[in-house]
Amino acid sequence: MDYPPWLPQPVNTHQGRLLAIARCVHQLHYREVHHLEKGRVRTFDNLCVGPLQLAAEVLHRSGFTEYSDEIQRFSSFVCDPADFETVAKAKAARDLDRELVRTAVIRLSEEGFGATEEIDWLARQLRAEG
Structure with missing residues (x-):
């Protein structure tokens, strides 16, 4: 399937x-x-389940989010989407294990918790690369 134009x-x-x-x-x-x-607060509940928990760890370790509870189930973004590129270029994000990020993309796509078309497309590319 091609990516939507x-x-x-x-x-x-x-x-x-x-x-x-x-x-x-x-x-x-x-x-x-x-x-x-x-x-009222905005939060990401990773439900303490595999793919969402892995995504939460990637976002936290790269500087996008902070955990808001002791068991690391809930987290909040520390920046707005307009600042995502700046965070992704920062040292913490650059130094994050590439295999961890690759695995997070694939698992978000595969395990049925909801993924964007962008994640699905990237996961297909990563699986094709082997």
């Missing part, structure tokens, strides 16, 4: 994969919830 073409690089994970989580999994003390 109306969407920006994904970039199959380390930085491009990090951006795809951040955009996917922000678009599909970042939700407003009611916090008992803070009121």
Whole structure:
């Protein structure tokens, strides 16, 4: 399947994969919830399950998010989507294990928790590379 022509073409690089994970989580999994003390807050609940937990770890270690609880289930973005490219170019993101990021993209695509077309396209490319 070709990538939809109306969407920006994904970039199959380390930085491009990090951006795809951040955009996917922000678009599909970042939700407003009611916090008992803070009121309405936006958070990413990784449900403590494989692919979402791996995405949360990648986003945290690369500097996109901070965990907001002790068990590292909930996290919040520390930047707006307009700043995602800046974070993806930073040292923490550049130094993050490439295989970890690659695996996170593939697992987000495969395990049925919701992935963007960008993640699905990148995962197909990565699987084809072997």
